[in-house]
Amino acid sequence: DVKVTQSSRYLVKRTGEKVFLECVQDMDHENMFWYRQDPGLGLRLIYFSYDVKMKEKGDIPEGYSVSREKKERFSLILESASTNQTSMYLCASNSGTYYEQYFGPGTRLTVT
Amino acid sequence: GQSLEQPSEVTAVEGAIVQINCTYQTSGFYGLSWYQQHDGGAPTFLSYNALDGLEETGRFSSFLSRSDSYGYLLLQELQMKDSASYFCAVRERGGSYIPTFGRGTSLIVHP
Numbered sequence: 047d048v049k050v051t052q053s054s055r056y057l058v059k060r061t062g063e064k065v066f067l068e069c070v071q072d073m074d075h076e077n078m079f080w081y082r083q084d085p086g087l088g089l090r091l092i093y094f095s096y097d098v099k100m101k102e103k104g105d106i107p108e109g110y111s112v113s114r115e116k117k118e119r120f121s122l123i124l125e126s127a128s129t130n131q132t133s134m135y136l137c138a139s140n141s142g143t144y145y146e147q148y149f150g151p152g153t154r155l156t157v158t
Numbered sequence: 159g160q161s162l163e164q165p166s167e168v169t170a171v172e173g174a175i176v177q178i179n180c181t182y183q184t185s186g187f188y189g190l191s192w193y194q195q196h197d198g199g200a201p202t203f204l205s206y207n208a209l210d211g212l213e214e215t216g217r218f219s220s221f222l223s224r225s226d227s228y229g230y231l232l233l234q235e236l237q238m239k240d241s242a243s244y245f246c247a248v249r250e251r252g253g254s255y256i257p258t259f260g261r262g263t264s265l266i267v268h269p
Contacts, residue, residue, distance in 0.1 A: 050200075077254055086166070088245060088261035089201070096254055136200065142254040145189060145208075147247075149200035 049073075050150035052137050058156045065124040067153050069137030076142040078120035079104075080112060083134040083152070095120055096142070127157045162260035164246055169266045170236055178231045178263045180246035189249040190222050190229045191257055196242045204231070204244075233265070241267045 053068035071078065079094040081104075091104030095114040109131060113121045120139075124131055137150040161183040170176040180190065189208040193201040207213055207222035207229060219232040233240055243264050247257035 077256070081259075086261065089259040091258070094256065138201075140255050145191060145206040145249065145255050146203040147191075147193070147201075147255070147257060149202070151200050 050137055050139055050148050052135075052150040052153050054153050055151060056154050056156075058158065059124075059127050060158055061128060063124075063127050063157075065127050065155065065157075067122040067124075067135055067137075067155070069120045069122070069139075069150055070118055071120075071137075071139040071148070072118065073139070073141070073148070074117065075139035075148075076117075077140050078114065079138040079147070080110070080120065080122045081136045081138065082106070083136055089136065092122065127155075129157050131155065132157045162246060162248060162258065164244075164260045164263045166261070167264045167266065169268065171268050172236055172238060174236050175232065175234045176236060176265065178233075178244050178246075178265065180229045180231075180260060182227050182229075182246075182248050182260075184248050184250045184258065186250045186252075187224065187227070187248060188252055190220070191247040191249070192218075192220055192231045193245045193247060193259075194242050195245065195262070201245060236267050238267050238269065241265060 050071045080092045081089045093112040095101045111123045135153045140147045163181045191206045192204040195201040205220040212221045217234045222229040243262040245262045247259045
C-alpha cells in the first residue's frame with residue numbers, strides 16, 4: 047500500500063512564525079505536490095517537485111517555498127506565516143507514469 | 159490559464175443514479191481523472207479517461223468527450239456512503255502526470 051504521511055494533523059502557529067510542513071512517501075514516486083484546500087476553492091496547487099532538488103511553481107506559490115533534498119521527502123515552508131495562510135494543506139505524490147495521485151491525510155494549519 | 163467547471167452541489171436519494179459533470183478549458187489535454195473525498199479524509203483516485211467513451215468500474219463510470227471538452231462521473235445504485243466531494247482533474251501536459259483539479263462537487267445522498 048502506498049503511504050503518504052504528513053508530520054502533523056493539526057498545527058497552530060502565530061503570525062510571523064516560520065512554519066515547516068513535512069511530507070514523506072514510501073513508494074519511490076518521482077512527483078510530489080503541495081496543495082491547499084479551502085471551502086469552495088477546491089485543491090489549489092502551491093508547488094510540485096519532479097525530482098530531488100527540482101521544483102516548479104503551481105498556481106498559488108506566493109508566501110511559500112519548498113525543499114526536496116531526498117526523493118521520499120517534500121517540505122513546504124511558510125517563511126513568515128500570515129492569517130490568510132490558515133488552511134488545510136495536502137501533500138500528494140505519483141509515479142509520473144501512472145495516472146493516480148496519492149494524498150496524505152492533510153495538515154490543518156491555523157495561524158493566529 | 160485553465161478552467162474546470164463542476165456543479166458545487168448535487169443531491170440524490172439512495173438507490174438512484176446521479177451524474178456529476180465537468181467541463182474544462184485548458185491549454186493542453188491528455189486526460190481527465192476523478193477523485194473522491196469524504197469529510198475529514200484525503201482524496202482518493204476513482205478513474206482516469208484519456209480517450210473518448212465510457213469507462214466502468216463497478217457502480218461508478220466515467221465518460222469523456224474530448225471534442226466537447228466535457229466529462230462526467232456516473233454513480234449508480236447510490237449508497238449513503240457515497241456522500242462525499244468529487245473532484246475532476248485534467249492532465250494538461252504530456253510526460254509526467256501533473257493534474258489540475260476542479261473546485262469539487264459535494265454529493266449529498268438522502269435516505
